Amino acid sequence: MVASLEDLSFHYGNAKEPVLEIPQWSVQAGETVFLHGPSGCGKSTLLNLLAGILLPSSGAVDVLGERMSELSARQRDRWRARHIGVVFQQFNLIPYLSALENSKLAAHFGRTANSTDRAKGLLKALGINDALHRQPAAQLSIGQQQRVAVARALVNQPQLLLADEPTSALDTRNRDAFMALLLEQVMRNNTALIFVSHDLSLRDRFSRVEALEDINRAHPH
Amino acid sequence: MFLRLALSSLRSRKGSVLLTFLAVAVSVFVLLGVEQIRHQAKSSFGNTVSGIDLIVGARTGDVNLLLYSVFRLGNATNNISWHSYKHIAADPNIAWTIPISLGDSHKGYRVMGTTADYFTHFRFGQNKLLELAEGAVFFNLFDVVLGSDVARSLGYQLGDNLVLAHGLGSTSFSQHEDTPFRVTGILKPTGTPVDQTLHVSLEGIEAMHIGFEGGIQLPGGPAVTDEIEPGDLTPKTITAFMVGLKSKLATFRLQRQINSYQHEPLLAILPGVTLAQLWQMMAVMENSLRLVSALVLLASLLGLAAMLLASIRERQREIVVMRAIGASPWFLLGLVEAEALLVTLGGTTLAMLLLVLTTTLSSALLAEQFGLFVEVGLPTAHSMGALLAVVIAALGIGLVPGIAAYRCALHQQLA
Numbered sequence: 001m002v003a004s005l006e007d008l009s010f011h012y013g014n015a016k017e018p019v020l021e022i023p024q025w026s027v028q029a030g031e032t033v034f035l036h037g038p039s040g041c042g043k044s045t046l047l048n049l050l051a052g053i054l055l056p057s058s059g060a061v062d063v064l065g066e067r068m069s070e071l072s073a074r075q076r077d078r079w080r081a082r083h084i085g086v087v088f089q090q091f092n093l094i095p096y097l098s099a100l101e102n103s104k105l106a107a108h109f110g111r112t113a114n115s116t117d118r119a120k121g122l123l124k125a126l127g128i129n130d131a132l133h134r135q136p137a138a139q140l141s142i143g144q145q146q147r148v149a150v151a152r153a154l155v156n157q158p159q160l161l162l163a164d165e166p167t168s169a170l171d172t173r174n175r176d177a178f179m180a181l182l183l184e185q186v187m188r189n190n191t192a193l194i195f196v197s198h199d200l201s202l203r204d205r206f207s208r209v210e211a212l213e214d215i216n217r218a219h220p221h
Numbered sequence: 222m223f224l225r226l227a228l229s230s231l232r233s234r235k236g237s238v239l240l241t242f243l244a245v246a247v248s249v250f251v252l253l254g255v256e257q258i259r260h261q262a263k264s265s266f267g268n269t270v271s272g273i274d275l276i277v278g279a280r281t282g283d284v285n286l287l288l289y290s291v292f293r294l295g296n297a298t299n300n301i302s303w304h305s306y307k308h309i310a311a312d313p314n315i316a317w318t319i320p321i322s323l324g325d326s327h328k329g330y331r332v333m334g335t336t337a338d339y340f341t342h343f344r345f346g347q348n349k350l351l352e353l354a355e356g357a358v359f360f361n362l363f364d365v366v367l368g369s370d371v372a373r374s375l376g377y378q379l380g381d382n383l384v385l386a387h388g389l390g391s392t393s394f395s396q397h398e399d400t401p402f403r404v405t406g407i408l409k410p411t412g413t414p415v416d417q418t419l420h421v422s423l424e425g426i427e428a429m430h431i432g433f434e435g436g437i438q439l440p441g442g443p444a445v446t447d448e449i450e451p452g453d454l455t456p457k458t459i460t461a462f463m464v465g466l467k468s469k470l471a472t473f474r475l476q477r478q479i480n481s482y483q484h485e486p487l488l489a490i491l492p493g494v495t496l497a498q499l500w501q502m503m504a505v506m507e508n509s510l511r512l513v514s515a516l517v518l519l520a521s522l523l524g525l526a527a528m529l530l531a532s533i534r535e536r537q538r539e540i541v542v543m544r545a546i547g548a549s550p551w552f553l554l555g556l557v558e559a560e561a562l563l564v565t566l567g568g569t570t571l572a573m574l575l576l577v578l579t580t581t582l583s584s585a586l587l588a589e590q591f592g593l594f595v596e597v598g599l600p601t602a603h604s605m606g607a608l609l610a611v612v613i614a615a616l617g618i619g620l621v622p623g624i625a626a627y628r629c630a631l632h633q634q635l636a
Contacts (some may be wrong), residue, residue: 048634054634091538091542094543136233160241
């Protein structure tokens with residue numbers, strides 16, 4: 001089991017209404033989960049809980065055998081660096097570092113040795129040719145940036161990859177190429193993927209499709 | 222990794238970073254420059270006279286005696302008799318004495334009557350003797366040896382004749398016109414009041430005052446040089462005298478002896494001690510200079526903090542990415558501090574280079590024009606302390622944007 005939620009409840013600060021209330025939900029190793037739902041329904045909150053940025057108000061979030069609420073903030077940061085990959089909708093990279101340096105920075109936090117070779121291999125596999133490796137990330141096209149983000153997210157060979165609408169800034173052609181490369185890499189690394197999107201046309205590519213409204217009992221609005 | 226990241230980050234914001242860097246460089250330059258000048262002023266002040274164990278004059282204040290005998294500032298309250306001088310100079314502990322006689326001037330510059338011993342015993346700076354740039358020490362009655370400033374600003378050459386004025390005003394109505402002096406020597410610059418002094422023999426002073434006994438020239442009796450007989454020229458009084466001892470151990474005993482001299486009220490001072498007292502009086506000015514330079518530095522460091530704080534806002538996205546790949550909020554605080562440190566170290570290095578460059582380029586000019594001897598601005602132990610304080614202050618002020626980055630990192634969610 002990669003991740004499991006148990007009687008999870010989460011609300012922000014002093015708000016009385018919870019954003020999330022999930023009695024039971026889990027993801028198995030190697031699964032690719034497509035999670036959809038309208039915006040504002042708590043998808044990002046869920047990802048932040050799974051990444052250990054947020055802690056549940058009550059209940060348990062277990063990821064890769066660790067109970068998030070039992071780790072210190074510092075331990076969670078280190079654990080996230082080592083075991084979790086994250087790809088956002090846009091602006092995934094440190095703009096003033098090159099594609100290669102972005103990957104190596106992630107490897108630095110994840111304490112992965114010999115990161116240069118692995119980063120180069122991933123960039124190549126994701127269709128970023130050598131000439132682009134040393135360019136500042138800000139100079140790459142959005143499609144290229146998203147692919148570098150995947151390389152960056154996978155450089156530490158994480159067991160879980162969280163993707164938050166990574167294709168919404170891409171046009172159809174770029175999107176399809178991106179999806180193919182992403183799923184290929186996830187498969188090759190045997191990484192579980194939780195992919196959040198409201199683009200339902202992508203659903204067929206995943207091993208499991210979930211609507212957040214179905215698993216979340218709280219209905220924030 | 223850490224420093225490389227900080228450097229890349231700074232490079233990506235070249236414009237604002239460069240301006241802040243220059244502001245820090247200028248303010249550190251001011252700070253170091255003030256330290257340098259302060260240090261130089263103090264040491265050149267303390268170096269005005271050296272190798273002299275006691276200065277003896279008529280009884281007055283310590284500082285006053287020092288001011289008129291060494292700095293040629295103000296007037297002697299009273300003279301001392303030649304007899305007392307001779308009596309004290311005969312003490313077996315005394316190696317040598319230099320009598321000096323002040324009271325006349327030339328175009329605003331003081332004239333000092335002394336003996337040729339002055340040029341062999343008077344020392345300044347690190348025990349340096351006076352040196353002649355050209356010519357020779359006075360030999361004849363109406364020879365004069367000029368300090369370097371006097372020669373330069375009045376444009377005198379060897380062999381020129383000049384007339385000394387009675388009294389100290391720059392426009393005296395009473396000139397010793399009958400007894401012109403001839404320039405026989407010009408001294409090298411020393412950076413001390415010696416540069417502003419005209420040196421003549423004690424006998425020369427006596428000779429030109431013949432006929433001036435009442436303070437003004439008496440009509441009908443002009444002194445003709447050939448009529449003067451050597452025996453008449455022993456001075457009756459002198460202004461003060463400097464003493465060199467055979468052994469320093471006798472200093473305090475002799476000082477007490479002179480201060481309690483029976484026949485005339487005298488005062489003996491230790492020039493080093495009195496110089497230090499005098500410098501103490503200038504501590505206010507010294508401290509206000511330091512305060513101003515510290516405030517200039519503070520202003521530039523606040524500018525640095527403001528620049529970094531403004532950058533945190535435009536770097537929120539970057540902070541989210543850092544958090545996603547596992548950077549702790551502490552890492553971001555450290556990153557901002559590293560940037561503050563790099564700008565400060567860079568600015569400090571530039572400031573030190575500027576200081577070395579400006580002091581090297583200007584030292585010749587300053588020595589020539591102002592008699593100011595500036596050493597090349599290599600960092601001293603003291604300025605290193607100041608630089609350390611700069612770095613610590615930068616890190617302290619860098620906490621403001623650093624904590625902003627920390628808080629941003631702590632509260633920002635991945636999205």
